[in-house]
Amino acid sequence: MNLGWILLVLALLAGSSFVLGRRRALASAGGKLQALHSLPGYYGWYAALWCGLPGLCVVVIWMISGSWSLDQLTLAQAPASLVDRPQAEVELFLNDVKNLASGNVASAAGDPGVIAAAERYHSLHSTGLALALALAAALSMAGAAIALRRVNSHLAARVKVERVVNAILMLSSSIAIVVTIGIVLSLIFETVRFFHVVSIQEFLFGTHWSPQTALRADQVGSSGSFGAVPVFLGTLLITLIAMLVAVPIGLMSAIFMTSYASHRVRAVAKPVLEVLAGVPTVVYGFFAALVVAPLVRGWGKMIGLDVASESALAAGLVMGVMIIPFISSLSDDAITAVPTSLRDGSYGLGATRSETIRFVILPAALPGIVGAFLLAVSRAVGETMIVVMAAGLAANLTCNPLAAVTTVTVQIVTLLTGDQEFDSAKTLSAFALGLMLFVVTLLLNLVALRVVQKYRERYD
Amino acid sequence: MTDPDPRARWQNPAMRRRLRRRHAAERRFRAWGMLAIGTAGFALVMLLISIVVNGYTAFQQTRILLDVRLDPDVIGAAEGLEGETFEGALQRADFQAAIRDSLRALFPRVQSRADVRSLQSLVSSGARTWLRDDLRRDPSLLGRSVSLWLPADDEVDMFAKGRVRRDVSEGSRRLSDEQIGWIDALEQQGRLRRFFNSGFFTSGDSREPELAGIWGAMMGSFLTLVVTLAISFPLGVAAAVYLEEFAPQNRWTDLVEVNINNLAAVPSIVFGLLGLAVFLNFLLLPRSAPLVGGLTLALMTLPTIIIAGRAAIKAVPPSIREAARGLGASPLQVVVHHVLPLAMPGILTGTIIGMARALGETAPLLMIGMVAFIVDVPSGFTDAATALPVQIFLWADSPERGFVEKVSGAIMVLLLFLMAMNGLAIWLRQKFEMRW
Numbered sequence: 064m065n066l067g068w069i070l071l072v073l074a075l076l077a078g079s080s081f082v083l084g085r086r087r088a089l090a091s092a093g094g095k096l097q098a099l100h101s102l103p104g105y106y107g108w109y110a111a112l113w114c115g116l117p118g119l120c121v122v123v124i125w126m127i128s129g130s131w132s133l134d135q136l137t138l139a140q141a142p143a144s145l146v147d148r149p150q151a152e153v154e155l156f157l158n159d160v161k162n163l164a165s166g167n168v169a170s171a172a173g174d175p176g177v178i179a180a181a182e183r184y185h186s187l188h189s190t191g192l193a194l195a196l197a198l199a200a201a202l203s204m205a206g207a208a209i210a211l212r213r214v215n216s217h218l219a220a221r222v223k224v225e226r227v228v229n230a231i232l233m234l235s236s237s238i239a240i241v242v243t244i245g246i247v248l249s250l251i252f253e254t255v256r257f258f259h260v261v262s263i264q265e266f267l268f269g270t271h272w273s274p275q276t277a278l279r280a281d282q283v284g285s286s287g288s289f290g291a292v293p294v295f296l297g298t299l300l301i302t303l304i305a306m307l308v309a310v311p312i313g314l315m316s317a318i319f320m321t322s323y324a325s326h327r328v329r330a331v332a333k334p335v336l337e338v339l340a341g342v343p344t345v346v347y348g349f350f351a352a353l354v355v356a357p358l359v360r361g362w363g364k365m366i367g368l369d370v371a372s373e374s375a376l377a378a379g380l381v382m383g384v385m386i387i388p389f390i391s392s393l394s395d396d397a398i399t400a401v402p403t404s405l406r407d408g409s410y411g412l413g414a415t416r417s418e419t420i421r422f423v424i425l426p427a428a429l430p431g432i433v434g435a436f437l438l439a440v441s442r443a444v445g446e447t448m449i450v451v452m453a454a455g456l457a458a459n460l461t462c463n464p465l466a467a468v469t470t471v472t473v474q475i476v477t478l479l480t481g482d483q484e485f486d487s488a489k490t491l492s493a494f495a496l497g498l499m500l501f502v503v504t505l506l507l508n509l510v511a512l513r514v515v516q517k518y519r520e521r522y523d
Numbered sequence: 524m525t526d527p528d529p530r531a532r533w534q535n536p537a538m539r540r541r542l543r544r545r546h547a548a549e550r551r552f553r554a555w556g557m558l559a560i561g562t563a564g565f566a567l568v569m570l571l572i573s574i575v576v577n578g579y580t581a582f583q584q585t586r587i588l589l590d591v592r593l594d595p596d597v598i599g600a601a602e603g604l605e606g607e608t609f610e611g612a613l614q615r616a617d618f619q620a621a622i623r624d625s626l627r628a629l630f631p632r633v634q635s636r637a638d639v640r641s642l643q644s645l646v647s648s649g650a651r652t653w654l655r656d657d658l659r660r661d662p663s664l665l666g667r668s669v670s671l672w673l674p675a676d677d678e679v680d681m682f683a684k685g686r687v688r689r690d691v692s693e694g695s696r697r698l699s700d701e702q703i704g705w706i707d708a709l710e711q712q713g714r715l716r717r718f719f720n721s722g723f724f725t726s727g728d729s730r731e732p733e734l735a736g737i738w739g740a741m742m743g744s745f746l747t748l749v750v751t752l753a754i755s756f757p758l759g760v761a762a763a764v765y766l767e768e769f770a771p772q773n774r775w776t777d778l779v780e781v782n783i784n785n786l787a788a789v790p791s792i793v794f795g796l797l798g799l800a801v802f803l804n805f806l807l808l809p810r811s812a813p814l815v816g817g818l819t820l821a822l823m824t825l826p827t828i829i830i831a832g833r834a835a836i837k838a839v840p841p842s843i844r845e846a847a848r849g850l851g852a853s854p855l856q857v858v859v860h861h862v863l864p865l866a867m868p869g870i871l872t873g874t875i876i877g878m879a880r881a882l883g884e885t886a887p888l889l890m891i892g893m894v895a896f897i898v899d900v901p902s903g904f905t906d907a908a909t910a911l912p913v914q915i916f917l918w919a920d921s922p923e924r925g926f927v928e929k930v931s932g933a934i935m936v937l938l939l940f941l942m943a944m945n946g947l948a949i950w951l952r953q954k955f956e957m958r959w
Contacts, residue, residue: 130807225855229769235761236770239782239829242822246793249800312559319556328560335564341941342570343883345912346934349919353927354573384566391563415545417552438788445790447886448912452919472792476889479799497796501789508788 069122069196073203077115080207084110084214092216101221109220112227113210117202125195136187141180160184250501253494260488261289266495268292272458272469274478274489289492291499293458297468301379301450302443304464308383309439313390314432318420320391321398340388348452351381356453363465371455371467378453379464382446386439393438397431398424430518437511441504447472471496574938578931584720584733585680586672587646587709589625593658593665613659618651619643622673629714630705641702645709647674649734672718677732677925679706683715686924697924723932727898728914732925735918737933739900743813743893743908744882746901750817751881755824756874760863762825763832763870768858787826794823795890803891810892811907819887824877831873835866868955875948879941885912911937 088106092098099106134157141156156177163181214220258266269290316336320329356377363370370376401424409419425432455467456477478493532538626642627633633642650673657671658664674680678697681687683706693700709715727739762783770776798819802808808815839862847857863870888894893909894917901908909917915933918926 126806221853225853228855229765232761232765232769235758236765236779236829238758238762238825239779239786242786242797242825243782245801246789246797249797249805250793253800312562315556315559316563319553319560323553323556324560332560332564335560335567339563339567341879341883341945343885343912343937343941345883345885345915345919346570346574346938349915349930349934350570350573352919353577353930354569384563384570387563387566415549417549418545420552441788442790445792447790447792447889448916451886451889452916472790472886475792475796476886479796480889480892480894494796494800497793501793504788504790504793505785508785512784 066122066126066192069118069192069199072196072200073115073118073122076118076200076203076207077111080114080210081107081111083207083211084108087211087214088216088218088220091214099216100219101224105220105224106214106218108224109218110207110210110214112224114203114207116227117206118199121195121199121202125191129191129195133184133187133191137180137184140183141176156180246501250494250498253491254498257488257491257495260491265289266291266492270460272474274474274492289488291471291496293460294469294471294474294496295499296460296462297375297454297458298444298470298472300375300462300464300468301382301454301470302440304376304379305382305386305443306436306440308380309386309390309443310436312383313387313435313439314394316387316391317394317398321395322416322420322424336388336391339384340392342385344385344446344448345452347381347385348448348450351377351449351453355381368465370465373453373455373467374465375454375468376464378450381453382443382449385446385449386443389442390435390439393435394428394432397428397435400431401427430514434511434515437507437514441507441511444507445472445500445504447476451476471500475500574931574934578928578935580684580686581723581928581932581935582720583684583717584722585675585683586716586718587675587679588670588672588714588716589622589646590628590668590670591621591625591654591673592668593621593654594624595666613655616655616658618654621654622646622650629712630708638701641699642705645676645679645702645705647676647731647733649674649729649731672716674722674733675715677923679715680733681924682706683710683717684928686928723929727900728896728909728917729898730896732921732923732929735926735929737911737914737936739897740909740911740914740933741936742900742902743816743897744910744912746813746904746908747816747820747888747893747910748878748882750814750904751820751824752874752878754818754821755828755877758821759825759828759874760832760870762829763836764858764863766829767833767836768862769854783826783829786822787830790886791823791884792886792890794819795887797822798887798891809905809907811895811897811909812905813893813901813908813910814904815891816888816893816908816910817904819891820881820884823884823887824881827877827880828870828874831876832866832870835869835873836862838869839865865957868951872948872952875944875951879944879948882910882944883912883937883941885910885916888913889916911940 085103085107087110088099088103096103137157137160138153159177160180161184163177266289270292271288271290272293273288316332320332324332352373356372356374359374359377359380360370360372363374405423405427406419409423410416414422450470450473454473455469456473457467458469458474459466461468475493475496478489478496623639623643626646627639630642633639653673654671657669675683678687679702682689682698682703687696687698689703698706706715722734723736725738726734726736729735762779766776766779770779798815802815802818803810808818843861843865844857847861848854852860888910893913895907895909896917897907897909899906911933915930915937918930918933
């Protein structure tokens with residue numbers, strides 16, 4: 064038995080109360096539709112909502128607090144020798160208990176304390192689920208009974224149902240805020256824990272990043288390995304290379320598409336840009352690692368330069384290609400938004416097309432283009448797969464595009480993939496980096512939005 | 524003071540020089556534009572060509588024709604032939620011995636233990652499983668000699684496909700000169716051929732490139748997308764309806780709108796961090812499960828669907844709403860009976876595009892542990908699974924030469940799916956889009 068069954072029972076109950084509510088409404092009106100306040104279906108919905116919502120509340124509460132209270136109950140009855148230990152070991156113990164309880168015998172079999180706890184956990188789990196089911200069913204039936212008692216031809220069922228639906232719609236739209244709060248809270252929570260271990264100044268201004276060694280040496284309180292400056296610098300370097308590729312190409316593409324291209328050229332060029340925009344980043348990463356990086360290395364060798372096999376240049380070039388369509392489509396919008404009268408006026412004064420573009424259109428479209436640029440930077444900073452596959456892991460404090468550098472996203476991925484324990488500074492530092500990333504991209508987006516909004520209406 | 528004849532002005536040499544310069548600048552500017560588009564196109568062509576060139580052989584598999592004698596004594600399956608123990612006997616049976624014997628029969632001059640071992644390594648380690656499956660399907664094969672095309676090892680596969688060059692020195696390739704000699708001999712006898720690699724589409728991941736397939740990853744992606752769709756579509760449509768039709772103009776609504784726009788631009792890996800912190804560490808959902816992957820991607824896709832949904836709802840003309848209200852429909856009835864059906868093609872288009880993005884997304888899935896090496900094909904939402912793009916990432920990280928073509932092959936499949944989805948979206952838009 065699991066949650067699915069509870070939901071099924073609830074759905075059945077709600078369905079039957081729908082039928083009952085509808086029938087009761089019709090009966091109370093003596094079968095005459097016009098005697099009813101609302102359409103009969105609304106009485107059905109009214110009863111179904113009264114029946115289903117209380118049960119759903121129980122399910123939600125069980126989902127949120129169930130596993131936590133089970134943990135506490137299990138711990139409360141477990142022998143003290145197993146419980147009065149550091150947080151990580153207690154979590155390990157709980158993990159063993161749960162694995163054992165779910166029939167996964169391979170883990171930690173043998174310890175009688177664990178086995179006893181697992182049995183208790185199992186019985187607690189079944190009892191809890193049964194209780195939840197009973198409670199949900201009881202509340203549902205009570206709700207249905209109340210609703211069905213109220214159903215009569217004068218009940219404004221439609222109004223009530225619509226009020227509930229409206230509330231549900233509003234809650235759905237608030238999900239966006241919940242998600243943002245969730246992101247901020249989860250990042251800040253772990254980051255604060257990280258800053259208990261490593262000071263903020265150390266993180267922001269330290270120039271040595273080497274989380275692996277810190278993990279080995281953290282018994283002696285080694286600090287000095289979480290200086291994120293090389294990571295930030297690497298991110299900046301790759302972003303810079305990407306923007307050097309993407310901005311000229313993207314902007315010129317947009318100019319060409321809006322001002323020069325014939326219909327036939329556009330019919331070819333537009334899909335090219337759209338396909339480039341639709342290629343998954345993991346594919347770009349593969350391209351960077353397997354095709355571009357060896358090429359760059361080969362060219363470097365040809366002119367006598369020593370290029371790292373995971374050079375910032377290769378990753379940046381491919382990232383630039385990925386961002387071209389982004390810049391070009393946003394710039395395209397900005398350029399098309401410039402009123403034709405400006406263009407015509409410039410032509411009327413005898414300017415050539417390129418002069419019109421350079422001296423009239425581009426200045427007029429500048430806010431939009433700057434906005435596009437900022438959004439593109441934010442995308443480049445947050446881009447993950449290309450750099451994970453094509454950039455390095457070691458944090459070098461260098462501005463040399465031919466050397467291997469690492470980025471914020473690469474570090475987050477390498478720190479958090481694989482087995483992890485949640486107390487080490489190593490995994491927590493990933494959340495600090497994530498918070499930095501979130502804040503920087505958020506600021507870039509807000510500034511971009513401001514720039515576009517503030518100057519947009521000037522020519523309308 | 525001015526020229527009496529306007530035409531004289533155009534014949535002024537200084538002016539003509541200036542004009543020439545301006546027109547040259549014009550041509551240069553235009554050329555830069557074409558160059559930019561050309562560069563973008565060139566990059567795309569390079570990308571596609573390198574994938575196709577690297578990957579078209581992933582759909583082929585080199586197999587070796589062996590006359591395997593399934594001798595009960597050799598494979599040791601004799602004792603357990605009756606009833607239920609047949610499966611146990613199959614599990615115990617030493618099919619490798621049968622393969623070894625058949626290879627030695629082909630090359631009787633190979634004698635030393637080391638040579639036999641290197642001869643044996645021409646055949647994939649998965650050939651045993653093939654033999655076992657064949658025998659399970661047809662137990663009467665026992666004791667008979669059968670001719671079977673068995674998969675070759677990935678090094679042989681690479682060599683037969685021309686990916687490993689013959690002319691490099693022996694030390695820098697994995698196949699010895701001796702092994703190449705055997706391969707040539709096999710080829711001359713017509714015992715080496717390339718087949719369509721059906722296993723690529725029907726099996727899960729494997730450490731052996733010649734046996735690795737994408738079916739497990741495809742199932743993982745499918746299950747993940749089902750969860751994503753089931754959560755983000757209803758929520759997204761509800762939010763879009765509320766914001767377009769019912770939301771009062773107040774600060775809360777403004778806040779919601781700002782949040783949605785910001786979420787659309789948050790890097791995907793941050794959603795992965797959210798999934799890790801909330802779904803795995805707080806709600807204690809299972810790691811590596813499509814359920815968690817789907818939830819995470821749903822949060823990521825939600826803004827896309829909301830924004831597309833709002834645009835589609837906004838495109839429905841107010842006259843429809845006014846007519847429905849005039850006939851006595853309640854606001855909700857107007858939306859459910861009239862606005863939503865009319866906006867549905869637009870909403871679906873946005874949803875499909877959002878799903879295509881979710882299908883290609885990798886980074887958040889790395890965060891919630893969908894990067895494990897998983898051989899079994901997932902069958903439920905809480906099984907451990909990977910997704911297609913993650914599989915691509917995993918294979919691209921593998922050192923074996925044979926995985927390069929598998930990566931490219933998997934990328935081709937992924938791109939095909941994306942193209943199909945986007946094509947569907949475009950078709951929907953063109954077929955149902957209404958101009959009011």
